[in-house]
Amino acid sequence: MTDCLFCKIVAKEIPAKVVYETERTLAFGDLNPQAPTHVLVIPKGHYQDAAALAAADDGLADEVLKTAHAVAVQEGVADSGYRLVFNTGPQAGQTVFHVHGHVLGGRDLQWPPG
Ligand code: AMP
Ligand code: ZN
Numbered sequence: 001m002t003d004c005l006f007c008k009i010v011a012k013e014i015p016a017k018v019v020y021e022t023e024r025t026l027a028f029g030d031l032n033p034q035a036p037t038h039v040l041v042i043p044k045g046h047y048q049d050a051a052a053l054a055a056a057d058d059g060l061a062d063e064v065l066k067t068a069h070a071v072a073v074q075e076g077v078a079d080s081g082y083r084l085v086f087n088t089g090p091q092a093g094q095t096v097f098h099v100h101g102h103v104l105g106g107r108d109l110q111w112p113p114g
Contacts, residue, residue: 001046006098010044020074024060025067027103036106037075037082041068048097050086068101077105085113 001007008014009028016028019039030038043060047053053061065084072078082105087094 001098004046004098005096006040006042006100007046010042020067020071022063022067025063027067027071030102034102035104035109037072037077037103039071039075039103041071041101041103042098047099049094049099050088053099064099064101068103071103072105075103075105077103081105081109083109 005014009016010026018026018028020027020041024044025041026044027039027041030040041064043053043056043064045060047056047060053064068084069078072082082103085102085104086099087102
């Protein structure tokens with residue numbers, strides 16, 4: 001997708017602080033972090049949201065989840081606890097329409113979310 005911010009990060013047309021990468025996934029620091037650890041995990045291919053990713057039939061959703069956990073381990077938040085969030089659709093606060101999981105950790109996180 002030519003007009004997608006995260007596709008441009010995959011293509012290295014826009015810089016990002018990449019912290020983890022697999023053949024089909026990429027993880028990079030959020031530009032506006034909401035916690036000491038705030039990393040976005042994406043498939044390198046373009047899927048607009050979690051629903052589209054869930055419909056992919058080649059184990060890609062599984063790989064995204066495994067990358068998210070690997071990021072949490074690498075960033076040192078897996079033992080204390082972390083939150084994995086997929087804002088899906090405008091009402092849920094999705095603003096970038098290339099599916100991404102937020103890996104949040106490093107502080108106490110409140111529930112319910114806003
Ligand atoms: P969402 O609101 O769930 O769609 O999340 C989009 C996230 O992308 C926000 O947390 C933004 O801070 C983050 N973001 C926007 N532009 C960039 C960028 N160029 N690099 C890294 N993160 C970004
Ligand atoms: Zn994209």
